[in-house]
Amino acid sequence: MLLDLFVLSYDPFCRPIQPTNFKMLMEEYVSLCTELSRNIMRGIALALGGSPYEFEGERAGNAFWVMRLIGYPGVHSANGSDIPKDVGCGAHTDYGLLTLVNQDDDITALQVRNRSGEWIAAPPVPGTFVCNIGDMLKIYSNGLYESTLHQVINSSPKYRVCVAYFYETNFDTAVEPLDICKERTTGAKKFERAVYGEHLVNKVQTNFVY
Numbered sequence: 339m340l341l342d343l344f345v346l347s348y349d350p351f352c353r354p355i356q357p358t359n360f361k362m363l364m365e366e367y368v369s370l371c372t373e374l375s376r377n378i379m380r381g382i383a384l385a386l387g388g389s390p391y392e393f394e395g396e397r398a399g400n401a402f403w404v405m406r407l408i409g410y411p412g413v414h415s416a417n418g419s420d421i422p423k424d425v426g427c428g429a430h431t432d433y434g435l436l437t438l439v440n441q442d443d444d445i446t447a448l449q450v451r452n453r454s455g456e457w458i459a460a461p462p463v464p465g466t467f468v469c470n471i472g473d474m475l476k477i478y479s480n481g482l483y484e485s486t487l488h489q490v491i492n493s494s495p496k497y498r499v500c501v502a503y504f505y506e507t508n509f510d511t512a513v514e515p516l517d518i519c520k521e522r523t524t525g526a527k528k529f530e531r532a533v534y535g536e537h538l539v540n541k542v543q544t545n546f547v548y
């Protein structure tokens with residue numbers, strides 16, 4: 339994996355003070371993404387047959403969020419034949435509830451694995467986000483929503499920027515299939531209970547090997 343990574347989360351002291359409007363813009367962006375994610379989750383809760391507020395309160399009321407600003411260097415090759423395949427991000431599923439991916443409009447690098455096991459491109463659609471389902475939503479919905487395997491390969495000569503906003507349950511939340519989702523599937527739970535923070539730490543330790 340080869341990329342430039344900057345991670346923003348709760349800690350306001352981690353935010354750069356240069357350029358001077360960075361902090362203000364990021365805070366505004368995060369607040370809009372949080373509001374949008376909350377509304378998407380309300381729509382999903384309704385679609386699952388629950389109340390719109392199913393994922394609030396104890397479940398994700400005080401949502402944990404992380405935002406990654408990721409830069410993927412462009413690939414330069416003298417003869418076009420030796421393009422390295424490692425400028426990107428390896429195959430993974432996201433950890434939490436939802437991810438809002440805001441990617442450069444003119445580079446197709448994000449790929450998603452479909453049900454037949456093929457990798458298909460998720461080309462940018464200007465003015466839209468790609469919305470990934472995360473592992474916690476897969477568990478809550480008892481598999482009615484799948485956390486999609488995805489990867490990023492930047493084989494373009496251009497530097498690609500992606501801003502990924504992750505909307506997650508509270509760190510200490512114990513997540514298990516909702517009754518309404520069990521009833522709509524086999525009646526039995528397909529996934530064991532997971533504490534979100536433990537799942538996160540475990541995945542980060544196994545996904546990012548230094």
Ligand SMILES: O=C(O)CCC(=O)C(=O)O
Nearest residue numbers: 406439441448490500502
């Ligand atoms: O760069 C992208 O398009 C997606 C990044 C991603 O999947 C992630 O940060 O989890």
Ligand SMILES: [Fe+2]
Nearest residue numbers: 430431432488
């Ligand atoms: Fe991801």
